[in-house]
Amino acid sequence: MTRRLIRWLLALFYGIAGVLHLIKPAPFLTIMPPWVPQPELVVALTGVAELAGAIGLIQPVSAAMRRAAGWGLAAYALCVWPANFQHMLIDLTKADGGLGLGYHLPRPTAQPLLIWLAVWASRTSAAKARA
Secondary structure: OHHHHHHHHHHHHHHHHHHHHHHOOHHHHHOOOOOOOOHHHHHHHHHHHHHHHHHHHHOOOOHHHHHHHHHHHHHHHHHHHHHHHHHHHHHHOOOOOOOOHHHHOHHHHHHHHHHHHHHHHHOOOHHHHHO
16 A cells, blocks of 8 residues: 555656656756756657656556656656766855755755655565565
């Protein structure tokens, strides 16, 4: 039950993020590291990747597809990790200090947890796999 709940929560999180990447890309473009080519295309593709991963996590037919979605979202979270650091660097250099360390430190430090959760939640439980 816990694995299914986490899978649905991740799907909701990534689904909302994917929609936001597509309908309101400006905030994501402002935190894009400068070395990323074609930032508009990258933001759009990340939105599509988030939506595909979210759908893959909750589809009921194929455990293999859920597993692939979990690994895909884990890889995605790893790839966008630099944007968290870029956002922190941009924001903390503002005259007013931006959102502060209380906002920015949890984001990059939580990324390994998001990576692990995507893989863990997409697995079939051991008891189900034996049944």
